Amino acid sequence: MEQNGPKYKRVVLKLSGEALAGGEGYGIDMETLDTIATQIKEITDIGTEVSVVTGGGNIWRGAAAGKEGMDRASADYMGMLATMINALALQDMLERLDVDTRVQTAIEMRQVAEPYIRRRAIRHLEKGRVVIFAGGTGNPFFSTDTTAALRAAEIEASVILLAKGKVDAVYDSDPLVNQNAMYYSELKYMDILNKDLGVMDSTAASLCKDNSIPIIVFGLSKEGNIKKAVLGEKIGTLIK
Ligand code: UDP
Numbered sequence: 001m002e003q004n005g006p007k008y009k010r011v012v013l014k015l016s017g018e019a020l021a022g023g024e025g026y027g028i029d030m031e032t033l034d035t036i037a038t039q040i041k042e043i044t045d046i047g048t049e050v051s052v053v054t055g056g057g058n059i060w061r062g063a064a065a066g067k068e069g070m071d072r073a074s075a076d077y078m079g080m081l082a083t084m085i086n087a088l089a090l091q092d093m094l095e096r097l098d099v100d101t102r103v104q105t106a107i108e109m110r111q112v113a114e115p116y117i118r119r120r121a122i123r124h125l126e127k128g129r130v131v132i133f134a135g136g137t138g139n140p141f142f143s144t145d146t147t148a149a150l151r152a153a154e155i156e157a158s159v160i161l162l163a164k165g166k167v168d169a170v171y172d173s174d175p176l177v178n179q180n181a182m183y184y185s186e187l188k189y190m191d192i193l194n195k196d197l198g199v200m201d202s203t204a205a206s207l208c209k210d211n212s213i214p215i216i217v218f219g220l221s222k223e224g225n226i227k228k229a230v231l232g233e234k235i236g237t238l239i240k
Contacts, residue, residue, distance in 0.1 A: 007232030010049040014148035017058030018165035037093035039226040049125040056082030076140030087134035106138030145204035168219030170237040
């Protein structure tokens with residue numbers, strides 16, 4: 001372990017689909033995936049127990065398809081399958097870097113991944129394996145942010161690292177649109193619920209609030225940010 005050991009021993013890293021898409025905005029960019037996997041390896045090397053929840057927005061968003069007339073539940077199941085595609089891609093990249101991994105899915109898919117079993121997930125983490133949670137919560141009408149909150153509560157993670165693709169923190173308006181957007185270094189859960197900041201959905205925020213799980217929102221555009229977050233260095237926005 002490094003002299004400055006990790007501040008957070010067990011983490012849930014939420015990777016939005018967008019964060020995997022690189023500049024393309026769609027699909028999986030291999031170079032981006034490599035950078036992320038390398039950063040994950042870095043934090044396992046300093047003794048952090050790492051689980052990852054993959055999003056799916058780079059491939060499919062249920063709500064958007066629902067608005068276009070598709071049956072919402074079916075559209076959401078498609079979204080959950082998209083998270084599995086991302087999970088398998090990340091697993092492959094991590095294993096290329098000699099990181100031991102397991103994918104656990106909320107939707108049974110025995111040929112490709114283990115089913116989600118809480119105790120087994122914890123065991124994997126204790127053995128130093130990276131556990132990738134795929135398939136969201138397994139239920140339509142939820143999000144992978146909520147999945148991250150739920151799994152964090154279940155495995156008693158010390159923090160959720162909410163990694164974003166384009167933005168590097170929480171602002172009062174979209175910093176990509178409004179140059180004068182105000183940056184928040186710290187927020188309370190209630191701010192997320194009251195101010196409609198769009199950083200995560202209210203179900204996820206409530207779950208974190210009820211279980212007192214801190215969330216660090218930060219950007220992946222700078223390499224090394226995941227390690228900084230785990231070491232407790234000030235980056236992005238801390239929600240607690
Ligand atoms: N999804 C779902 N239930 C869940 C998690 C995800 O139905 O528990 C579906 C939903 O359709 C969502 C899609 O999967 O639009 C992709 O997840 P999300 O939008 O959270 O991914 P991200 O925005 O993080 O890329």
